[in-house]
Amino acid sequence: MKFSTAISAYRTPFKDNKWLWIFIVLFSAVWVSTFIGTTDLNNWFLENALTFLSLIFIVATFKRFQFSDLSYLLIFIYLCLHVYGSKYTYAENPLGYWLQDIFHTERNHYDRIVHFSFGFLLAYPMRELFLVWMKYPRMVAWVLPIEITLSISGFYELIEWAVADIFFEAQGDAYLGTQGDIWDAQKDIFLAFSGAIIATTIVSIIKRLLKK
Numbered sequence: 001m002k003f004s005t006a007i008s009a010y011r012t013p014f015k016d017n018k019w020l021w022i023f024i025v026l027f028s029a030v031w032v033s034t035f036i037g038t039t040d041l042n043n044w045f046l047e048n049a050l051t052f053l054s055l056i057f058i059v060a061t062f063k064r065f066q067f068s069d070l071s072y073l074l075i076f077i078y079l080c081l082h083v084y085g086s087k088y089t090y091a092e093n094p095l096g097y098w099l100q101d102i103f104h105t106e107r108n109h110y111d112r113i114v115h116f117s118f119g120f121l122l123a124y125p126m127r128e129l130f131l132v133w134m135k136y137p138r139m140v141a142w143v144l145p146i147e148i149t150l151s152i153s154g155f156y157e158l159i160e161w162a163v164a165d166i167f168f169e170a171q172g173d174a175y176l177g178t179q180g181d182i183w184d185a186q187k188d189i190f191l192a193f194s195g196a197i198i199a200t201t202i203v204s205i206i207k208r209l210l211k212k
Contacts, residue, residue: 001018001019002069003019003069003070004068004070005068005069006068006070006071006127006128006131006132011066011068012069014062014066017069019072019073020069023072023076026076026080027076027079030080030083030084031051031079031083033087034084034086034087037087038086038087038088039087039088039092040088043086043089044086044087047083047085047086047090048083048086050156051082051083051086054079058075064133065129065133067128067129068128070124071124071125071128074121074122074125075121075122075125077121078114078118078121078122081113081114081117082114085110085111090111090114091108091110092108093108093110093111095110096108096109096110096111096113111188112188112191115153115189115191115192115195116192116194116195117195118149118152118153118195119146119153119192119194119196119197119198119199120195120196120198120199121199122145122149122196123145123196124199124203126144126148126149127141127142127145127200130144130145142200145199146193146196146200149193149195149196150193150196153188153189153192153193157185157189160185161185
C-alpha cells in the first residue's frame with residue numbers, strides 16, 4: 001500500500017485508499033467505545049463538540065483538498081487521544097493515573113499530554129494545508145501552524161471558561177480539569193505551542209537530511 005506525505009505527487013482515491021479506510025474504521029470503533037463506556041455523558045458531548053466540527057470540516061473539504069496519508073495518520077492519533085480523554089473526563093483518565101503512579105506526579109497529566117499532542121500532531125497537517133492547498137510560501141507555511149496553534153489554544157481556553165462558568169456551570173469542574181492548578185490554562189497553551197515548534201523543527205531537520 002502506498003503511503004503519501006505532504007510532498008508526494010500522488011493522492012490515492014478514497015475508495016482505493018486502504019490507509020484511510022483503516023483510520024476511519026479504527027477511529028469509529030474507538031469513538032463508539034468511548035461513548036458506550038463514558039462515566040459522564042454530558043461531559044462526553046461537551047468534549048466532543050469540537051470533534052464533530054473537525055470531522056465535518058475534513059469530510060466537507062475532501063473533494064477539494066485531500067490530505068496525505070501521513071497527515072491523516074497524525075489527525076487520527078490526535079482524535080483518538082482526545083476522545084479517550086472524553087470517556088472518563090481528562091482529570092480522571094486511567095492512563096493519566098497510571099502515569100501519575102509511575103512518575104510520582106502530583107496530578108493526572110493526561111490533559112497536558114493531549115494539549116501537547118494538539119501542537120505536535122496537527123502542525124504537520126496544518127503546514128500541508130497552507131503549503132499544498134493554499135499555495136502559501138514555504139516560510140509562511142512553516143510559521144503559520146505555530147501561530148495558529150498558539151491562537152487556537154488561547155481561544156480554546158476562553159471557550160472552556162465560557163462553558164464552565166456561564167453556560168454549563170454544573171459541568172464546570174469536569175470540563176475544565178484544572179485539578180487545583182491556577183496556571184493550568186497557561187501551561188496548556190505553552191505545551192501546545194511547544195509541541196508545534198518541536199514538530200516543525202523535526203520535519204525541517206528531516207527535510208534537510210533527505211536533501212543531503
